[in-house]
Amino acid sequence: MKIAIVVGHNKAAQGAVRVTDKRSEYDWNGQLAEMIRSHNTAAVKVFHRTPGGGYSAEIDRVYKQVDAWGADCSLELHFNASGSSSVSGGETLSSGTSGSMRLAKLVRPAVAAALGNKDRGVKVLSRTDRGGRSLWQGRAPAVLVEPYFGSNVSDCNAADKHMDELAEAYYRAAAAFLGHTAATPPSVQAKPLTPPTSAPLVADTPSDDERGRRSQTYRAGGRYAPAGGSARPPQLTNPKGNTMTKSIFTSWTFWFNAASFVVALATALADAFPDYREALLMVVTIGNVILRFKTSQPVSLKPPRTN
Numbered sequence: 295m296k297i298a299i300v301v302g303h304n305k306a307a308q309g310a311v312r313v314t315d316k317r318s319e320y321d322w323n324g325q326l327a328e329m330i331r332s333h334n335t336a337a338v339k340v341f342h343r344t345p346g347g348g349y350s351a352e353i354d355r356v357y358k359q360v361d362a363w364g365a366d367c368s369l370e371l372h373f374n375a376s377g378s379s380s381v382s383g384g385e386t387l388s389s390g391t392s393g394s395m396r397l398a399k400l401v402r403p404a405v406a407a408a409l410g411n412k413d414r415g416v417k418v419l420s421r422t423d424r425g426g427r428s429l430w431q432g433r434a435p436a437v438l439v440e441p442y443f444g445s446n447v448s449d450c451n452a453a454d455k456h457m458d459e460l461a462e463a464y465y466r467a468a469a470a471f472l473g474h475t476a477a478t479p480p481s482v483q484a485k486p487l488t489p490p491t492s493a494p495l496v497a498d499t500p501s502d503d504e505r506g507r508r509s510q511t512y513r514a515g516g517r518y519a520p521a522g523g524s525a526r527p528p529q530l531t532n533p534k535g536n537t538m539t540k541s542i543f544t545s546w547t548f549w550f551n552a553a554s555f556v557v558a559l560a561t562a563l564a565d566a567f568p569d570y571r572e573a574l575l576m577v578v579t580i581g582n583v584i585l586r587f588k589t590s591q592p593v594s595l596k597p598p599r600t601n
């Protein structure tokens with residue numbers, strides 16, 4: 295069993311920095327990598343990317359080392375960043391090959407359980423997508439992990455608090471992938487996941503890592519949907535691959551049927567009571583006058599912010 299842990303970015307260009315303590319991806323994940331290795335120093339080897347020759351040369355060089363070592367799988371460590379401090383949660387990136395996908399589907403729920411933040415699912419990158427080279431260059435099945443947003447304070451705090459569990463989650467998921475142990479330790483299994491939400495899949499302002507990653511989204515049942523290929527927005531899926539639900543009050547179908555019901559009820563009442571129309575007119579008029587005095591806040595047609 296050989297598990298390669300690749301620390302994202304390099305000493306010269308350390309990636310995103312955390313809003314809480316300015317620690318970089320390279321720094322924070324370097325520490326995390328050693329914690330993963332401590333679970334099995336014989337089976338886990340940590341690789342650092344070295345600057346020089348440009349981005350592609352850097353990726354090719356480190357995955358050549360991973361291959362030369364004879365890795366059975368690899369995980370490249372990152373964390374996410376967004377221009378909006380409210381965007382949160384974790385995601386795992388896969389090449390979409392059967393091995394990478396199986397590894398990603400073991401890693402994602404284990405990490406979500408360890409950190410308890412929003413599960414943004416598994417996303418598939420092509421070789422030419424930004425970050426895709428890390429997933430396609432090596433021989434072994436690979437994933438790139440973005441367990442939380444460094445731009446979100448509570449995400450950072452949760453990651454610090456549960457850094458041990460995160461390291462263990464990575465190790466156990468990789469070991470389970472290679473048929474050695476259960477994916478999730480009993481201590482982590484009991485923790486509840488954050489409930490599913492209808493928040494958008496993609497941050498307002500994509501980070502360097504996130505940009506270019508939108509061309510394909512993995513859907514339940516193994517379908518890959520190219521962006522722009524359909525009018526439907528990408529759906530969030532939970533670790534079991536089920537589509538997440540949204541509040542009924544944000545459903546157009548719900549409000550359409552509620553309005554239809556009110557119209558039907560009004561029609562039935564009008565038939566039953568001759569003076570119904572005059573009474574209804576009074577109720578509507580008096581109701582609007584009272585509500586107008588009760589609240590003077592201006593209104594807008596713009597939809598509410600969702601994150």
Ligand SMILES: [Zn+2]
Pocket residue numbers: 302303309310319371372373503
């Ligand atoms: Zn990164």
